[in-house]
Amino acid sequence: MDIRAKVREWLLEDIGSAPFQIETAGDPVCEAEIRAKSSGILAGVPFIGVMFEECARLIALDIPVPVEISWEKSDGDEASPGDLLAVVRGHAQILLKCERTALNLLSYISEIATNTSRRLAEAGEFPETFKGLLDTRKGAPGLMYFEKYGVRTGGGKNHRLGMFDGDMIKDNDIKVAGSITAAIDAVWGRRYMVDAQIEVQSLGELGEVMGDGRVHMILLDNMDTETLGTAVAQAREQGRARQTGKRYELEASGIKGGNLGDIARTGVDYISTSALVRSAPALDFNMKIVRVSS
Numbered sequence: 001m002d003i004r005a006k007v008r009e010w011l012l013e014d015i016g017s018a019p020f021q022i023e024t025a026g027d028p029v030c031e032a033e034i035r036a037k038s039s040g041i042l043a044g045v046p047f048i049g050v051m052f053e054e055c056a057r058l059i060a061l062d063i064p065v066p067v068e069i070s071w072e073k074s075d076g077d078e079a080s081p082g083d084l085l086a087v088v089r090g091h092a093q094i095l096l097k098c099e100r101t102a103l104n105l106l107s108y109i110s111e112i113a114t115n116t117s118r119r120l121a122e123a124g125e126f127p128e129t130f131k132g133l134l135d136t137r138k139g140a141p142g143l144m145y146f147e148k149y150g151v152r153t154g155g156g157k158n159h160r161l162g163m164f165d166g167d168m169i170k171d172n173d174i175k176v177a178g179s180i181t182a183a184i185d186a187v188w189g190r191r192y193m194v195d196a197q198i199e200v201q202s203l204g205e206l207g208e209v210m211g212d213g214r215v216h217m218i219l220l221d222n223m224d225t226e227t228l229g230t231a232v233a234q235a236r237e238q239g240r241a242r243q244t245g246k247r248y249e250l251e252a253s254g255i256k257g258g259n260l261g262d263i264a265r266t267g268v269d270y271i272s273t274s275a276l277v278r279s280a281p282a283l284d285f286n287m288k289i290v291r292v293s294s
Helices: 003-015 045-058 092-123 144-153 171-177 180-188 203-212 225-238 260-264
Strands: 029-036 068-071 084-091 132-134 167-169 196-200 217-221 249-253 270-272 285-293
Touching: 003 045, 003 092, 029 092, 045 068, 045 084, 045 092, 084 092, 092 132, 092 144, 092 260, 092 285, 167 180, 171 180, 180 196, 180 203, 196 203, 203 217, 203 225, 217 225, 225 249, 225 260, 260 270
Parallel strands: 132 270, 167 196, 196 217, 217 249, 249 270
Antiparallel strands: 029 084, 029 285, 068 084
16 A cells, blocks of 8 residues: 555545645744544544645645644544644645645544444453454445554454455355355465455355365354354364364354444454444544744
């Protein structure tokens, strides 16, 4: 991911060819404060400095004073309404041009971090065998790198960035291949550097996968807690994939509701849910110029 190219794209989307909001004489330097307007977890700090730098390059100002950002809080810190998050100092045009795009990105990533953190807190105690709460590939195109950053900041883990860094055999793959075994055959011959994972939607399909004995990472899709418990018991009884010797790793997915802690206590290794990204609450910040000097 080329972060600079991405934020430059967003700045151009906003700035376009429009004239400066305020034409100023000389080289005015402004100092602004970024503050929280609502409660949540701060996330996205590294990207904001890059955005201000790229804005300076984009508007091609011969600027004697670089943009300086002094952060009062760090990624992962709790922010409350009115809290001072950062002080930004630089040329007026950079601050005026970059303000909205920077705040939009900071808010978006922080919303996801906040949602992830709250869902983990609501779950209560997890069993020692539980390995983590995962996101999914359900996200906004072009934003998934930043969404997954927010999940990690909030205490979650990333499932995979895309199709390129993990083979997932899903229901449509099985349908096209004709059977679970045929779908595994198709993936098994082209694996490289990554393990394959397969999605099952019933205990019968789980039995087929374990009978095949190659894939040890199994996603249990849209199962209630009772069925999850039965699936876990079956996998633990068999222990390891017969052909690879690897311990079965089970992931509960398609979670529509219920307490994450209850789901984890069925014995699954992971829980994945798109809700970490797609159900994030609104979180707002503002930036106010507090000082102008020539």
